[in-house]
Amino acid sequence: MPFILKDVSFTYQKGMAFAQKALKGLDFTVEDGEMLGVMGAAGSGKSTFLQLLNALLKAEQGYVFYEGQDLAQFSKKQLIGLRQEVGMVFQYPEQQIFADLVYDEIAFGPRNIGLDSEDADRRVRESMQQVGLDFAEYSSRRTIALSSGEKRRVALAGILALKPRHLLLDEPTAGLDGEGRRVILDYLQHINRQEHITVIMVAHHLGQLLSVCRRLMIIEKGRIVLDTSVSRILDHYDRLQELGIELPPHLEAAYRLQRRGWKIDTADVGVAAIARQIADKIRSGS
Amino acid sequence: MFRNISLGQYLPADSILHHLDPRTKTVAGLFFILAVFAAAFPLELFFIYLAGGLLLYLSRLRMIDFWPVFKPFLIIILITVIFQLLFIPGTPLFSFSILSISYEAVETAVTFTLRFVLLLFVVRLLTATTTPVALMDGLEQMLNPLRKLGLAVHELIMIMTISLRFIPMFIEEAERIRKAQLCRGADFRIGSLSSRLKNLFAWLLPLLRSSLQRAEDLSQAMEARAYQGGEGRTRLNILRLRGGDYAYLLSMAALLAAVLLV
Numbered sequence: 001m002p003f004i005l006k007d008v009s010f011t012y013q014k015g016m017a018f019a020q021k022a023l024k025g026l027d028f029t030v031e032d033g034e035m036l037g038v039m040g041a042a043g044s045g046k047s048t049f050l051q052l053l054n055a056l057l058k059a060e061q062g063y064v065f066y067e068g069q070d071l072a073q074f075s076k077k078q079l080i081g082l083r084q085e086v087g088m089v090f091q092y093p094e095q096q097i098f099a100d101l102v103y104d105e106i107a108f109g110p111r112n113i114g115l116d117s118e119d120a121d122r123r124v125r126e127s128m129q130q131v132g133l134d135f136a137e138y139s140s141r142r143t144i145a146l147s148s149g150e151k152r153r154v155a156l157a158g159i160l161a162l163k164p165r166h167l168l169l170d171e172p173t174a175g176l177d178g179e180g181r182r183v184i185l186d187y188l189q190h191i192n193r194q195e196h197i198t199v200i201m202v203a204h205h206l207g208q209l210l211s212v213c214r215r216l217m218i219i220e221k222g223r224i225v226l227d228t229s230v231s232r233i234l235d236h237y238d239r240l241q242e243l244g245i246e247l248p249p250h251l252e253a254a255y256r257l258q259r260r261g262w263k264i265d266t267a268d269v270g271v272a273a274i275a276r277q278i279a280d281k282i283r284s285g286s
Numbered sequence: 287m288f289r290n291i292s293l294g295q296y297l298p299a300d301s302i303l304h305h306l307d308p309r310t311k312t313v314a315g316l317f318f319i320l321a322v323f324a325a326a327f328p329l330e331l332f333f334i335y336l337a338g339g340l341l342l343y344l345s346r347l348r349m350i351d352f353w354p355v356f357k358p359f360l361i362i363i364l365i366t367v368i369f370q371l372l373f374i375p376g377t378p379l380f381s382f383s384i385l386s387i388s389y390e391a392v393e394t395a396v397t398f399t400l401r402f403v404l405l406l407f408v409v410r411l412l413t414a415t416t417t418p419v420a421l422m423d424g425l426e427q428m429l430n431p432l433r434k435l436g437l438a439v440h441e442l443i444m445i446m447t448i449s450l451r452f453i454p455m456f457i458e459e460a461e462r463i464r465k466a467q468l469c470r471g472a473d474f475r476i477g478s479l480s481s482r483l484k485n486l487f488a489w490l491l492p493l494l495r496s497s498l499q500r501a502e503d504l505s506q507a508m509e510a511r512a513y514q515g516g517e518g519r520t521r522l523n524i525l526r527l528r529g530g531d532y533a534y535l536l537s538m539a540a541l542l543a544a545v546l547l548v
Contacts, residue, residue, distance in 0.1 A: 056465050080471065088469040096466040098491040108488065112471030112481075158470060 002086075002166055002198060003030040003053055007062035009222075010048055022048040024222040026062070030200065035192045037209030037230075038202045039245075040219035046202040047091070049219065050168045053200070054086040055079055084113060087164030091171045093155035094148060102128075102146070102154055103139040109162045120161075127160040131187055149180030156184070160191075166198035167191070173208060185212050207248035210269050218243065231267045234258065250274045257281075294450070297414040301346035302530065304415045308424030310531040314538035315412045321542040322404045327397040330545055337541055338404055345415050355410045356403065363399055370395040422447040427525055440516025448504070456497065463492050 008026040022045040030036060040046045051057040052064050055071045064071045066082060074082060090096070099105035103124060110120035128135050131153040143154065152172075159167070172188065173181040189212045192199045203209050209216055210230055218226040225243060228236055233247075234255050240247065247255065250271045254264045257278065264277050298304070303311070318337075325331045342349070376390030413421070426443040433439050464474070472485040 051465070054469070056468070076476070080473065083469050084471065088466075090462060090466045090469075093466065095496055096463050096488075096492050098488045108472070109470040112473075112485075162471065 001029055002032055002067055004065040004068075005029070005052070005059075005062070006065070008052060008059045008064060009061040010045075010052065010057060011060055012048075022222055023052075026224060028217070028224060028227060030198065033192070033196045033198055034215055035189070035199045035213045036201070036215045036217060037213035038200065038217045038219060039204070039206060039209055040202075042204075044219045045222040046219050047170050050088065050170055050200065050202060053166075053168055054083050054088050056088070080113075084162045085164055086166045086168060087159040087162055089156060089159050089167065089169040089172060091174055093159075094151035097143050097151060097155060097158075100142055100144075101139070102133075102141050102143055105143055105154055106157045106161050109158055113162065123161040123163070124157075127157040130160055130191065131157045132183060133157065149176055149183065152176065152180065152184065153187075156187075164197065166200070169199070169201040171203055172201055173203065173205075181208070188212060206245055210248065210251070211271075218245070230269055233269060234266055253278065294413040294418070294453075296417045297347060297351055299346045299415075301344060301415070303341065303345040303411070305530070306415075306534055307525055307527050307531045308416050308420040309428055309525060310527065310535050311412055311416055312421070312424055312428070314535050315408055317535075317538040317542045318408050319405060321538075321545045322401050322408070324542070324545045325401075327393060327400070330548070331397065331400050334404065334541070334545070335400070338407055341408075341411060345411060347411075347414055351414065352407060352410055355406055359402070359406060363402055367395045367399060370398065418450040419447060422450070423521075423523070424525060438516075440519070444516075452500070455500075456493075459496055460489075460493055463496075464489055 005026050010023040012020045106124045107120045110123040191197045325334045371391050374391035376388030379389040380387045429439045
């Protein structure tokens with residue numbers, strides 16, 4: 001179990017006039033290889049929550065354990081190691097791009113952790129391949145001339161080049177067009193399923209999270225208000241209504257048909273799987 | 287690294303001081319500062335402190351709100367006091383082998399500390415009870431006569447207002463990029479000079495770029511809303527001096543006069 005949080009609270013600008021309690025008494029566990037989606041309104045504490053997991057922020061109360069060790073006890077050196085293992089991709093990561101060439105941008109991390117140029121080179125090639133950027137075509141392109149989707153993939157490759165075992169992402173698809181979103185989400189699903197990297201991602205859009213994640217957590221006003229496996233999402237229909245969260249249309253349809261006695265299996269909540277079942281039922285006339 | 291951003295932060299409250307005209311508060315603040323410097327130790331300073339206490343009461347702020355501003359200055363005060371104690375000659379008050387502290391030194395150090403604290407207090411009081419926008423509005427109106435001399439008062443004040451407005455955002459941005467690069471193994475505090483410089487570059491370059499981008503966006507957004515400088519521009523909130531403003535201004539002027547004359 002890589003992450004265990006026990007009764008974690010966090011306050012911004014503590015002791016000052018504008019003190020804001022961002023998180024209150026969080027208790028939960030993330031398993032190795034999970035793909036967890038975290039959702040919540042702006043200011044609900046989701047970004048704070050991510051930053052606690054790789055000790056960019058320190059829990060003000062309670063404990064954050066990584067592989068059984070209390071993060072509060074980590075030395076500076078251990079923290080550097082931790083941040084390699086627990087990669088973090090901030091919102092709009094393309095804004096942190098600074099190098100002129102794609103290659104140098106991605107090699108920044110590997111060089112920082114002291115890899116020689118041969119190893120760094122291998123890491124750059126691997127991570128570019130992972131995010132679907134062709135090495136020959138892109139490595140000597142200038143970062144400034146890339147599209148925003150490409151920039152985001154470069155930024156992502158920059159983190160992957162550190163070979164994280166767990167990946168934290170803050171709104172990885174924000175501001176991308178449909179195609180760009182699809183590429184990023186598919187890719188995240190791929191590294192989770194094929195390479196067993198734990199993925200914890202924060203997003204606003206329920207449909208996106210449901211399409212790739214296996215577990216869903218909703219944070220509201222600093223508290224976890226829902227924590228469920230994605231396949232059981234319809235069990236929480238009323239709760240979602242209470243929270244003012246709309247299901248994607250195909251799941252809304254599945255829920256209403258279920259209520260009318262149709263047997264629809266939601267182990268796979270993808271549009272295709274649900275649509276196929278509905279179509280089959282209509283065809284068989286039941 | 288950037289935790290201490292409370293220096294000029296407005297602290298909303300529903301108090302007499304909060305409702306005063308920003309021009310009044312600025313000028314009265316100047317009077318108060320002059321009085322602080324003119325006040326002699328100990329009696330006059332004592333009365334100035336009483337006045338300060340009254341202002342604190344009127345502002346409905348708490349002592350603790352001022353602490354974040356004092357804290358960074360403690361070390362400066364401490365160093366100054368030590369130097370004053372050691373190096374100001376006069377009637378010896380206390381001596382220990384080669385160390386000798388004079389009566390005058392103690393008096394100077396105490397006066398200095400009392401004045402410095404009061405100075406910080408009054409500046410903080412102004413920024414805490416007045417929003418930056420109101421402060422700049424007031425300043426613009428006070429400087430308006432200078433326009434006849436060809437000074438672009440409105441434009442200058444607009445630049446200052448925007449800068450003030452964007453400081454918190456800039457700090458947030460700087461912190462975010464720093465963290466992002468930290469996550470890529472860049473450490474800004476350890477390592478060789480060249481690697482630290484390189485990492486600094488990875489921090490400052492994106493920051494510079496996003497700031498320029500923001501400036502560009504903002505100027506376009508302003509132009510899209512037909513902004514074209516101060517000429518012919520009307521105001522939403524017209525500043526008007528009321529009875530309370532005159533009373534406040536007069537009492538501060540009286541305080542200054544009393545210190546100067548007595």
